[in-house]
Amino acid sequence: MQQLAAPLWKTALDKALATYPKQTVVQLASLDPSASIPHVRSLVFREFMTTSDPSQPLILSTTDVRTPKTAQMIANPNVQIAWYIQGTQEQYRIAGKAHIVPAPGDLRKHFMHTISALGLASDYDWEAKRVEAFKKMSPQMKASWCRPVPGSKLEGGQDEAKKWPTELQEPKPGDAEAQRLWDLSLSNFALLIVNPTDVDFVELAPVPNRRTRFWRAADGWHEEALVP
Amino acid sequence: MQQLAAPLWKTALDKALATYPKQTVVQLASLDPSASIPHVRSLVFREFMTTSDPSQPLILSTTDVRTPKTAQMIANPNVQIAWYIQGTQEQYRIAGKAHIVPAPGDLRKHFMHTISALGLASDYDWEAKRVEAFKKMSPQMKASWCRPVPGSKLEGGQDEAKKWPTELQEPKPGDAEAQRLWDLSLSNFALLIVNPTDVDFVELAPVPNRRTRFWRAADGWHEEALVP
Numbered sequence: 001m002q003q004l005a006a007p008l009w010k011t012a013l014d015k016a017l018a019t020y021p022k023q024t025v026v027q028l029a030s031l032d033p034s035a036s037i038p039h040v041r042s043l044v045f046r047e048f049m050t051t052s053d054p055s056q057p058l059i060l061s062t063t064d065v066r067t068p069k070t071a072q073m074i075a076n077p078n079v080q081i082a083w084y085i086q087g088t089q090e091q092y093r094i095a096g097k098a099h100i101v102p103a104p105g106d107l108r109k110h111f112m113h114t115i116s117a118l119g120l121a122s123d124y125d126w127e128a129k130r131v132e133a134f135k136k137m138s139p140q141m142k143a144s145w146c147r148p149v150p151g152s153k154l155e156g157g158q159d160e161a162k163k164w165p166t167e168l169q170e171p172k173p174g175d176a177e178a179q180r181l182w183d184l185s186l187s188n189f190a191l192l193i194v195n196p197t198d199v200d201f202v203e204l205a206p207v208p209n210r211r212t213r214f215w216r217a218a219d220g221w222h223e224e225a226l227v228p
Numbered sequence: 229m230q231q232l233a234a235p236l237w238k239t240a241l242d243k244a245l246a247t248y249p250k251q252t253v254v255q256l257a258s259l260d261p262s263a264s265i266p267h268v269r270s271l272v273f274r275e276f277m278t279t280s281d282p283s284q285p286l287i288l289s290t291t292d293v294r295t296p297k298t299a300q301m302i303a304n305p306n307v308q309i310a311w312y313i314q315g316t317q318e319q320y321r322i323a324g325k326a327h328i329v330p331a332p333g334d335l336r337k338h339f340m341h342t343i344s345a346l347g348l349a350s351d352y353d354w355e356a357k358r359v360e361a362f363k364k365m366s367p368q369m370k371a372s373w374c375r376p377v378p379g380s381k382l383e384g385g386q387d388e389a390k391k392w393p394t395e396l397q398e399p400k401p402g403d404a405e406a407q408r409l410w411d412l413s414l415s416n417f418a419l420l421i422v423n424p425t426d427v428d429f430v431e432l433a434p435v436p437n438r439r440t441r442f443w444r445a446a447d448g449w450h451e452e453a454l455v456p
Contacts, residue, residue, distance in 0.1 A: 029257035029268035040257035
């Protein structure tokens, strides 16, 4: 059952997304190893990045590098995504390793050694990819990354929050304040990449329901039918 | 900011569910302690169970007791629920301890010592609650609990799966086969209860967004405004 091409779960997910392109809110679980407590939050799936090896599709999302999940993923890169596509009644549970691509600097150096495992050329331009992803974000989302640290105490209350910028547009030449906010937001913006290794795919529409486990081995993806 | 009554996050969630009663699919993360790997899957929220202490609402869901999450929660009861209500653009992240109420027998004995912490009368009739919840399930869901072990290899393939019952109705007197299937399904059916201790509530509709942390202490729920 070896597959040299893209795995069947990705073909199914591509098809589901072609029909329901807005069903891109996923839940990502990570682990706080210091307390042995699982965490889970909603994220927006942005795209599949394709590597030179089509059997290694990478899930691209984004984050504020200051959120607790970044620290959690440094300590333990094991994550799982639950992705329920209501339109097709399909659930994809995607386990893999998480990788973070923050702004250039010391933190990025910390992360980049893990990125070499992703099947991309060693000179892949991660900074260009990061900036491209940032530019695709809505003006409202861009403004979210120049707030104080997410999850920290709101000093000054909602009155203080009303002073935050609500939208960031690409700065016009000479607009120093707009440039400062843009640079600040971009400095907190990070790519979040999940490299899938095990996928549990449940189809709830057919009777009887179907469930398939996919896992990646050295020779490509394998699959096995499971009891739903 | 002490609250002696139901916590404000529950009031907000009740209100959201009154408007969007179908948005009850939640994602529950648990931990596989043997491998330090987080797991997450979709579940259906069934109801809030109220205890004698209104500050301690319990989240009721259900499961097949044979699924891996049951073993995960024995080993580590810490869980977190991510609940995104699309209609209101609210995300509730609910952390707490999970409790399982399986069929009577040795496994239940193993679990019941944890249940005493739930703020219910010591003679609370858990079996009546379990059977009541089972009866509320759809005939299709009832049939799902008399399949082979969920997540095990599908022996015999889809042809075998086509022999599984697709619906279970309450058995008529004297229908021995219907009674056998009903009893089998009920024996695998378990309540899954989460006792919330910490809730991270994000409101994405207002500008600026709002985020509030709630946590339960000995004197009730406390809250603090956070940076979103």
